Amino acid sequence: MLSIMKGPYLQNPTEHTMTVMWETSLPATSRVDVLLAERIHSGHQGNYKQPVDLFGTFANESPTRIHQITVEGLEPGTTYYYRIYTQHESYKIDSGFYMFKTAAGQGEPFSFTVTSETGGYSGFDSSGGRINRRIFNRMKQYRPDIALFVGDVVHDGKLAEDWDKYFFGPGRDYFVDTPIYSCLGNHEDNASWYYDLFAFPEPKNFYAFYYGDAHFICLDSTDLIRKEDYPCSSGVMSPGNAQYDFLERELSTSNRRWKIVYFHYPPYISGGYQVEDLRQLCPVFERYGVDLVINSHTIVYERSHPLTQGTVDYDNGIVYIVAGGAGAMPGWLLPKREWHTSQSLAVPHFLQVVVTLDRLEVRAIDDEGRLFDTLRIRKSAEGKRDYI
Ligand SMILES: [Fe+2]
Incomplete structure (x- = not known):
């Protein structure tokens, strides 16, 4: 019997393309139909959209279990309907209609969510399923353009069933219309599933992309701090290292205001599991005007003061946020805060971030929908930041 095991879910949104992925129980053909969405008026129900003309069909006839189809030729910041068809011999599945929206162009506001640690670590729900579903559903209510994860989304990345149990199962309704990005945590264990199930830009464990006025850069801290050396590095964060050079190349050629x-792994956290060796990267962040660094690993929420060269700097420092997200564990905050700590709380949570050309707003929201921290930054075209 043919069934859809994961997805459909969305990857790598650009202004003109979208990648649709799904997994089937048997090798099957892949086809995505994209339809134009028309905004219509319906009296008291207000405006909504419906699928109209077929925009195009994108297919791959080679049977496979993990499907990856890239839709091309789309308009920026535009909503489309899509549906997938997948077939194994006489078994056929038609997913019905879902929506996606292409990436915002420069000058166009957008929003994204951030969470992590969905691999069942929470002191509030060790099974993970209940908390994860609550947080995914909360995030979906904010209708973000993209969803960012900061690793440890599974308990054991090498176990195939973990990816369904902790991530693609509870996240299904969210991922069907919200493109997702993640990074490697120690619990992913650099497993092949990460590379098979995500279509991030190569080499996938580190990559970068533009969205609206923001430049996002993902690093693989589990490669910088290897398991056998944890929590110390082996002196690899210097020119000549692939990730270091990639980071510098991306930042030095960036043409977006927000970075x-x-x-x-968190370079700054007043809980356990701080990985101080990663501060070797901070001078690069500072040199090229990075605005926000987001980490997890420590299963709490914490926002640093703006920091430069290891000191508080409200004129032009960088804010480091640990969004331990779904895995909140009160015992992981040490009894006293550190000098770099601005705000912290150990509750299940996510971030909702809104980005415009000159303003970035971060809201930290718990699994009940309560706002418990905010950060607002204004940034001039010359790169001067104000915390407002
Ligand atoms: Fe971790």
Whole structure:
């Protein structure tokens, strides 16, 4: 019997393309139909959209279990309907209609969510399923353009069933219309599933992309801090290292006002599991005007003061946020805060971030929908930041 095991889910949104993925129980053909969405008026129900003309059909006839189809030729910041067809011999599945929206162009506001640690670590729900579903559903209510994850989304990345149990199962309704990005945490264990199930830009464990006025850069901190050396590095964060050179190349050629870097291990956290060796990267962040660094690993929420050269700097420092998200564990905050700590709380949570050309707003929201922290930054065309 043919069934859809994961998805459909969305990957790599650009202004003109979208990648649709899904997994089937048997090898099957892949086809995505894209339809134009028309805004119509319906009296008291207000405006909504419906699928109209077929925009195009994108297919691959080679049977496979993990399907990856890239839709091309789309308009920027535009909503489309899509449906997938997948077939194994006489078994056929038609997914019905879902929506996606292509990436915002420069000058167009957008929003994204951030969470992590969905691999069943929470002191509030060790099974993970209930908390994860609540947080995914909450995030969906904010209708973000993209969803960012900061690793440890599974308990054991090498176990195929973990990806369904902790991530693609509870996240299904969210991922069907919200493109997702993630990074490697220690619990993903650099497993092949990460590379098979995500279509991030190569080499996938580190990559970058533009969205609206933001430049996102994902690093693989589990490669910088290897398992056998954890929590120390082996002196690899210097020119000549592939990731270091990639980071510098991306930042030195960036043409977006906002620069957001995310990776799993936190260089600044007043809880356990701080990985101080990663501060070797901070001078690069500072040199090229990175605005926000997002980490997880420590299963709490914490926002640093703006920091430059290891000191508080409200004139032009960088804010580091640990979004331990779904895995909240009160015992992981140490009894006293550190000098770099601005705000922290150990509750299940996610971030909702809104980006316009000159303003970035971060809201930290718990699994009940309560706002418990905010950060607002204004940034001039010359790169001067104000925390407002
Ligand atoms: Fe971790």
